[in-house]
Amino acid sequence: MTDAPIAARRSTTRTHHGDSFDDPYEWLRDKDSPDVIAHLEAENAHTDAETAHLAPLRETLFQEIKGRVQETDLSVPTRRGDWWYYSRTEEGAQYAIHCRAAAAPDDWTPPRLEPGVPVPGEVVLLDGNVEAEGQEFFSLGAFDTSDDATVLLWSTDFEGDELYTVRVRDLTTGETLPDEIPGTSSAFLTPDGTGVLYTTRDEAWRPDTLWLHRLGTDLSADVRLFHEPDEKFWLGAGITRSRKYLVIGVGSSITSEEYLVDLDGDLTAEPRLVWPRTEGVEYSFEHAVVDGEDRLYVLHNQDALDFELVSVAASDPQGERRVVIAHEPGRRLLGMDAFRDFATVEYRSEGLERVALLDYATDQLEEIPFDEPLYSAGVSGNPEWYSPFLRLGYTSFVTPGTVYELDLASRELVLRKQVAVLGGYSPDDYGQERAWATASDGTRVPISLVWKRSFGAPGAEVRPVHLYGYGSYEHSIDPGFSVARLSELDRGVIFAVAHVRGGGEMGRQWYEEGKLLHKRNTFTDFVACAEHLISTGVTSPEKLVAEGASAGGLLMGAVANLAPSSFAGILAGVPFVDALTTILDPSLPLTVIEWDEWGDPLHDPDVYAYMKSYSPYENVRGGVTYPRILAVTSLNDSRVLYVEPAKWVARLREVGASDVLLKCEMVAGHGGVSGRYNSWKERAFELAWILDVLGLAGD
Template sequence: MTDAPIAARRSTLRTHHGDTFDDPYEWLRDKESTEVIAHLESENEYTQQELAHLSELRETLFHEIKGRVQETDLSVPTRRGDWWYYSRSEEGAQYGIHCRTAAVADDWTPPVLEPGVPVPGEVVLLDGNVKAEGHEFFSLGAFDTSDDATLLLWSTDFEGDELYTVHVRDLRTGEVLADEIPDTGSAFFTPDGTGIVYTTRDDAWRPDTLWLHRLGTPLADDVRLFHEPDEKFWLGAGITRSRRYLVIAVGSSITSEEHLVDLAGDLTAPPRVVWPRREGVEYSLDHAVVDGEDRLYILHNDGALDFELVAVDASDPQGERRVVVPHEPGRRLLGMDAFRDFATVEYRSEGLERVGLLDYATDAIEDVTFDEPLYSAGVSGNPEWHSPFLRLGYTSFVTPATVYELDLSTRELVLRKQVAVLGGYDPQDYDQRRAWATASDGTLVPISLVWRRSFGEPGDTPRPVHLYGYGSYEHSIDPGFSVARLSELDRGMVFAVAHVRGGGEMGRQWYEDGKLLQKRNTFTDFVACAEQLVADGVTAPSLLVAEGGSAGGLLMGAITNLAPELFAGVLAAVPFVDALTTILDPSLPLTVIEWDEWGDPLHDPDVYEYMKSYTPYENIGDGSTYPRILAVTSLNDSRVAYVEPAKWVAALRAAGARDVLLKCEMVAGHGGVSGRYNSWKERAFELAWILDTVGLA
């Protein structure tokens, strides 16, 4: 048995606004150092040693997850042009296989494909398993076919750093063209199929430039279509469903600006701005043709906290705005998709996602309704400008991922597919509900609960609870099904989500109240949810495990400092636990664009003081009072560097934490390992630790 790795302490002074912090573990940031790599490997070896007693449980959990998945399966085909596109998986294969088969001209009903049964006329476009051969990590980025269906574009990442290399294949001959473009972000074909539009990043990993590459020409001749110099703004691009405009979108966390290029003209012509950027104003658009007139439908928050939808003349977008869906406090408009004859509006009300159909003639919205009290629903996979069906994705904590199509002539919801869960899964064996906690300022914070009925109602007797949280970027943790979660529920665990401020579950104000100089609300809300579950008899501190990842990992570090006695264990995935150090350094990837979310501590002493008061790494208390901690990270993570949890773990041990572990994937990125079997094994590893922590191992 080896002892826990002890990182050497080496003074690194950081001075800002008259405050000096001596960081003893900053030397771990040198990713090229053999000493740093050796330290990370020793952490992995120690974690493996300390959790060796769970090896059998991990194997059991992996086989439970695997046993519930229909390994050979297919997606519901999506029509684009004269083809049905779909992906399929095969038993024993890590990655998906992307295919197509010819469509009958007027038949919009997707063919029913049976798992394991050969598809007539199938054309394999890309087999991820073949592309991944010889690589420990594989991620498929862009995937596009030209409008005439003769060319395929795809991009690959073999490191996990989210820098992709674009490739092109001629589907008529099978030839891979010489047009290979490295270090890209997004990429797609021009409508005429003669070029590729793609983004590249700056040294801070920010997508900042949009390029046009003409097939068959040298990369050196690529045309720069747009460059965003402001380091607070990222860039993205796409083509409207109408195929009329190239939309170039730039945005920060709180401000956006969109530009149009009319594809009926010269793609390299200077784009025209729709609405000039104004600090704090966000908007997004889509294009429609109504009564022969080109319209832009713009979703915005200019004087409308929860957003409103307006229509403008596409030739004069800064002219008169006609309100289509007015602002309604508490109804957060999320998105709008324009089709030939109607549009969809997605919004959030009472904490749930909803979908409505917008009538162009009357501006009336007709809601698509579902029966469950907690669910997630959204528009999904509708590339065609005109179709008699609207495809929707649906799920809940107890309902597996489901694909519906709404028959637009009858308004009937047609079930196209529900993901099979093997092993006799019956949704009636499980239940879900919402509870509420009262925050320290009196705010009611929602908690979602899901459990197996045979163990009784939560609150009958204290039970193990797995409490998840995030609470940043207005990102909502919506109801969703998880095969892996069944292994917890079937052992008596209650799974819960704390919908804390900083997320978007309860509207835009919910987000505003959990960011910048109100960020502490995110942490105290989570503690309040944990305390409420204990007070209601749902659980006890010795039975409560918390989990969060990325910005949710910051939440985990903060609640560990705030209320260590309230939790038996804390699982922090790719955790943003050294937030102040990162946000102070504009040379680090993605730092400057984060200032709208966290504040700018480099130039604002109040932000510096506030962040220093909560950032987990700098606020560790008496480690002997801390719960068990497992931190999981990846060496090639370009969003939250491995050094943050590595420093945090070192500092926790130095403070006397008795059971703190670090697991670092040496070839992976922010999303962890690649491949479905590897992902299942990774989740089995984490679940075994959770179950062991609450005595269910």
């Protein structure tokens, strides 16, 4: 072991509700301080030194990942108007190249493009590698074309802070127009291509204002179309698939409100309210034309915990509601997509995503069947109001990403593309199943597992396990394929996902039982899953590594305090481990918005006490043997600030945790480094650390 950096203690006292907390590492928040940068660089140097012995393994893992990927490849083309749009990658290039080719009239079957074979009539719209030239970080945000396909809009972020600069190109001449809009959150073109609709953020990083910019005019002339003053609500905007309405939506974690503007009228006209906001009521809508009448299909949770779908007249959305899909406890309606002749409904039942067709005339649902016991499926890549095909994305733990199209006439599911996995991969070599742990309150918690069959089924002998968790915002960790994960599975590791409360896997109630004053259920559920895997002989504490990122990083910090002896190692990505400090400060990015998820400790002493009881930073304690810990963060992360893991690691070292590492990307954001090769190297670094903890670094 090399000597770890020891952060100086500089006392800062925080007092709320009569409780004082001395925070000696709060000084690390000053991102512009040379002392802070020097400390982070020292942490990186220490991590480099402590992991230097893993360099050969990291290179091996990187080459394994790279060797399984078809580096020169193309996406399945998507038809929009008279063009097929697609992206492609080239061997050795970090970023995708976005292209299009002309479509023949009435030809809805996507052309079969072969990797490395030139596409006839290809037009390169945007080369991400050219855009990223000379930049340490590159993220493509918006990407849109006008309805007549003559104007291109795109936006870029070179810092990782998710503030994008919009640019526009005339596709008939190839000229990039002088219009340039910095500091945007989202952006898209007006259908006629003469204007840009974009959102900006307030000082707390909250998207709060929608603007209209007319091409060729000065930014000072941009028109503010809508502003949301309530600091608990964020703003978004888009255009219906029918191209009839501009939709402006505002929402908090528990309440939403939406407005309509006719696209064939004056965009600066007063937006028309769909439903007024009601505390605790969430809704969204889709526009459809049924029997010649404009209808809005509204998905909502008013007196319907798992949501119901109703239809209202677009001319009078607050008028009579006709129930289309009634609320059914345990069947969580997730979303609807309206097309000219039908709609699709996505919902979750028995822990799995489902997709069904909705008949406008009968309100009947026709579920699209899939064969695997664990899978993820959803509607994606369908921009057109009419198409004879419905495109679907599909994957599982053993099935690579797959694009299907449902022939709407024959109901045949047509395979358009499956991601190639090189090196002789066969899904038959791997198994997947669902197990169930029992939480301390008797709740059954699902665990998904995937493993390589040649090592035997889970429970046949004690095996190394990599257990992943999240458990917040009703976000579900659904079955999905990972090329990088194969490097673990092929070394005998079982990968598992703990579907803990706070996520959405088992419906809205599952989420409600893992938020606010029930948040500890998220942490105890994860510990119960670990204990189940240990007690059933699947693994042992010495062979168990946990991983979570963002709010899942909070989970990692909490379980490190709750059950340190149950894990050999914990990998925390961009971890929300100083939760109470952050949620107490409304000046920080997104804090006020987060009160619906965590509670408001600034004004509510009960919430303050409850959060203080589990926030990882405050609950690090001496006399505990902590597992090995690796925290990974990014200096420019605007969602979970780098200071949280920096303080957490400093505190862990203070109480004697002997093997704690911090890796801070100095030019990156919440999603980590940019570029696919850089991302593979980053994951190889993390996997090498995991395998080292599991005693498999020599394999």
